[in-house]
Amino acid sequence: MSRPFRHLLDIESLTRGEILTILGLAQKMWEVSERSVKKVPTLRGKTIVGLFLEASTRTRSSFELAGKRLSADVINISGSGSSTSKGETLLDTVKNLDAMSPDVIVLRHSSSGAPHFIASRVRCAVVNAGDGTHEHPTQALLDCATMMKHKGSLEGKTVAIVGDVAHSRVARSNIHALTKLGANVRVAGPRTLMPVDIGAMGATVFERVEPAITDADVVMVLRLQSERQEAGLIPNTREYSRYFGVNSRNIELAKPDAIVMHPGPINRGVELEPELADGSRSVILEQVTYGVAVRMAVLYLVAGGTLDEG
Amino acid sequence: MTSLLVLQQVRAVDPARQLDAVVDIVIERGRIIRIGRGAASELSPSEHVKFVRGPLTVFPGFIDLHTHLREPGHEYKEDIASGLKAAAHGGFVAVCSMPNTKPVNDRRSITDAIVARAKEVGGTRLHPIGAVTVGSEGHKLADIGDMRLAGAVAISDDGRCVTSSSVMRHALEYARTFDMPVIQHAEDHALTEGAQMNEGAVSTRIGLRGWPRVAEDIIVARDVLLAEATGARYHVAHVSTHGAVRILREAKSRGIRVTAEVTPHHLLLTDESVIGYNTACKVNPPLRLAEDVAALREALADGTIDCIATDHAPHSGLEKDCEFSAAAPGMLGLELCVPLLYGFVLDGTLRIERFVDALSQAPAGIVSLERPTLAEGARADITVIDPEARWHIDPSKFRSKSKNTPFAGREVRGRVTMTIVGGNVAFEFGS
Numbered sequence: 001m002s003r004p005f006r007h008l009l010d011i012e013s014l015t016r017g018e019i020l021t022i023l024g025l026a027q028k029m030w031e032v033s034e035r036s037v038k039k040v041p042t043l044r045g046k047t048i049v050g051l052f053l054e055a056s057t058r059t060r061s062s063f064e065l066a067g068k069r070l071s072a073d074v075i076n077i078s079g080s081g082s083s084t085s086k087g088e089t090l091l092d093t094v095k096n097l098d099a100m101s102p103d104v105i106v107l108r109h110s111s112s113g114a115p116h117f118i119a120s121r122v123r124c125a126v127v128n129a130g131d132g133t134h135e136h137p138t139q140a141l142l143d144c145a146t147m148m149k150h151k152g153s154l155e156g157k158t159v160a161i162v163g164d165v166a167h168s169r170v171a172r173s174n175i176h177a178l179t180k181l182g183a184n185v186r187v188a189g190p191r192t193l194m195p196v197d198i199g200a201m202g203a204t205v206f207e208r209v210e211p212a213i214t215d216a217d218v219v220m221v222l223r224l225q226s227e228r229q230e231a232g233l234i235p236n237t238r239e240y241s242r243y244f245g246v247n248s249r250n251i252e253l254a255k256p257d258a259i260v261m262h263p264g265p266i267n268r269g270v271e272l273e274p275e276l277a278d279g280s281r282s283v284i285l286e287q288v289t290y291g292v293a294v295r296m297a298v299l300y301l302v303a304g305g306t307l308d309e310g
Numbered sequence: 311m312t313s314l315l316v317l318q319q320v321r322a323v324d325p326a327r328q329l330d331a332v333v334d335i336v337i338e339r340g341r342i343i344r345i346g347r348g349a350a351s352e353l354s355p356s357e358h359v360k361f362v363r364g365p366l367t368v369f370p371g372f373i374d375l376h377t378h379l380r381e382p383g384h385e386y387k388e389d390i391a392s393g394l395k396a397a398a399h400g401g402f403v404a405v406c407s408m409p410n411t412k413p414v415n416d417r418r419s420i421t422d423a424i425v426a427r428a429k430e431v432g433g434t435r436l437h438p439i440g441a442v443t444v445g446s447e448g449h450k451l452a453d454i455g456d457m458r459l460a461g462a463v464a465i466s467d468d469g470r471c472v473t474s475s476s477v478m479r480h481a482l483e484y485a486r487t488f489d490m491p492v493i494q495h496a497e498d499h500a501l502t503e504g505a506q507m508n509e510g511a512v513s514t515r516i517g518l519r520g521w522p523r524v525a526e527d528i529i530v531a532r533d534v535l536l537a538e539a540t541g542a543r544y545h546v547a548h549v550s551t552h553g554a555v556r557i558l559r560e561a562k563s564r565g566i567r568v569t570a571e572v573t574p575h576h577l578l579l580t581d582e583s584v585i586g587y588n589t590a591c592k593v594n595p596p597l598r599l600a601e602d603v604a605a606l607r608e609a610l611a612d613g614t615i616d617c618i619a620t621d622h623a624p625h626s627g628l629e630k631d632c633e634f635s636a637a638a639p640g641m642l643g644l645e646l647c648v649p650l651l652y653g654f655v656l657d658g659t660l661r662i663e664r665f666v667d668a669l670s671q672a673p674a675g676i677v678s679l680e681r682p683t684l685a686e687g688a689r690a691d692i693t694v695i696d697p698e699a700r701w702h703i704d705p706s707k708f709r710s711k712s713k714n715t716p717f718a719g720r721e722v723r724g725r726v727t728m729t730i731v732g733g734n735v736a737f738e739f740g741s
């Protein structure tokens with residue numbers, strides 16, 4: 001069975017088979033990135049517009065490289081240089097871009113659901129590069145690719161997601177992806193940073209880090225933004241680090257071969273001890289590498305490829 | 311020119327008179343001059359006598375305590391003329407308009423202008439609600455006495471909560487002198503900053519900032535205590551939580567002068583309706599959980615919640631055809647309320663007497679208007695429905711300037727066929 005892969009808006013609406021198909025394709029794309037000539041003609045003549053209306057370095061450059069390695073023409077528009085900063089509505093901005101006949105718009109936006117909204121109004125494909133506190137689907141896909149490289153099938157594996165789950169689109173996308181792939185997902189963090197009824201998404205909720213990471217195969221640490229302290233959600237970063245940070249002591253509770261992940265950018269010494277970020281368990285830079293491969297796969301699919309259900 | 315209007319062989323339901331019978335009603339010079347079985351038997355249709363017949367049900371005229379007519383300031387969404395036409399189309403003989411216009415209705419000159427414009431338009435009556443505080447900013451009391459004199463029937467900073475306990479106390483004390491209720495938009499803003507929808511499993515899943523129910527409960531609880539302490543009349547706008555219902559029930563049992571309203575959408579929808587980022591379902595207070603909906607229905611049925619009010623909030627595509635966080639809260643109500651809620655009478659959720667009281671006599675009492683009644687000598691404020699009609703909601707038929715409703719296409723039972731305001735036909739279906 002196959003269906004056209006029109007947009008990538010979220011992980012929630014993907015099936016397990018679709019996720020595995022994307023990941024399988026990403027593996028092939030990863031091989032392209034390992035060559036000395038890192039370019040294939042697959043998307044020659046296709047146009048990709050990156051519309052990054054919220055700050056992004058990693059994701060933006062990852063999508064750009066992904067597009068270029070597939071020979072697509074890629075332009076990026078960022079928040080401060082765009083007409084949205086001149087008071088144009090998102091819909092008008094997007095309709096104007098659509099009128100120039102791109103094949104794909106990659107959107108990052110601070111408003112949850114913004115990609116879903118524009119997807120219903122444009123002819124081109126839309127890829128969600130992070131919407132508010134909703135989802136960041138390509139991040140979850142690259143995380144799964146990285147985990148599967150180290151752990152094989154994720155069926156029955158235990159993944160602990162630690163930190164500011166409330167404000168994390170990465171956590172939400174990963175909970176969807178991991179539960180679909182059969183992993184046991186745990187979330188841990190202070191109650192002030194834990195969204196209400198997160199358990200309904202299929203994760204087991206822990207208040208303390210230690211029980212959450214005990215016997216985990218994967219420990220995924222989330223970024224703590226300094227605004228959380230200013231908003232009164234935590235007393236200060238020192239205390240956060242002491243009670244909710246992941247470090248070389250509490251990581252010993254995880255499985256001996258457990259890997260440590262982080263979606264970046266890292267606040268070294270706050271949510272994650274620097275030695276651990278750079279240590280042998282860390283796969284943080286591999287995540288970045290897989291990011292390009294996964295985005296190549298996604299761009300290929302939305303620009304015309306079909307998605308076979310496994 | 312017709313001088314007599316006759317409603318022949320209609321089912322008349324008036325809970326204030328324990329009336330539920332098939333009667334004739336004869337209306338002349340703005341008043342009901344005869345009502346009863348065969349009351350029109352000696353009359354026949356002519357140039358001067360208009361007859362209305364059919365399997366119709368007639369009620370004392372409906373009154374909506376909570377509308378946003380947007381004039382002055384936001385006439386591209388609605389104005390007094392379109393709003394009052396929508397009201398008549400929806401079966402309302404009178405509406406109260408919230409003061410969050412631009413400028414805010416916080417002084418007599420604005421109240422005067424609204425009243426004058428409504429008189430020019432005619433049809434459904436308009437009773438303005440004045441602001442509690444200057445600019446509805448929550449600090450300094452507005453010209454409450456002057457607005458009362460100009461026709462304001464209540465005060466409210468609707469859209470915003472009177473957050474300060476001190477300001478709320480003084481508003482209740484001062485309004486008491488003028489025998490006006492203070493209508494509160496109960497929302498502890500400190501708990502709802504940036505909130506987009508109800509806080510719960512759905513907001514967590516779709517990544518929208520949540521509006522916790524306790525933010526409403528806290529204000530209702532505090533205000534009930536202030537109402538008790540001041541002896542003033544306190545009315546809670548658009549109750550949305552089971553917690554607020556519990557507080558109201560307890561307050562009423564202790565004899566505190568508190569009343570409350572509920573909207574059709576809070577009686578019918580839950581936060582699940584927001585899934586897909588449906589901006590038509592963005593309202594404030596937000597759509598809640600099934601347990602809240604159940605508590606609201608029960609409270610309306612037993613009278614803990616006194617009345618139904620629409621919170622008619624017209625918005626254009628500018629405010630709704632956009633990403634969810636940029637969308638303005640609110641949905642239409644005037645032309646949807648009766649057909650959406652008549653189903654509660656049919657399915658037994660509400661006794662018909664309670665349905666009528668909640669839309670007519672209860673709201674009239676809250677803002678001290680003459681209570682509509684189907685009695686000889688009473689002012690002819692009458693809402694007529696065809697209880698058998700089955701139809702689909704079609705926003706292209708709305709008299710409102712705006713179309714923002716999630717109920718488009720819904721099949722409903724019962725249709726408003728005539729709205730009679732002071733003996734004049736303000737709306738008649740098909741004409």
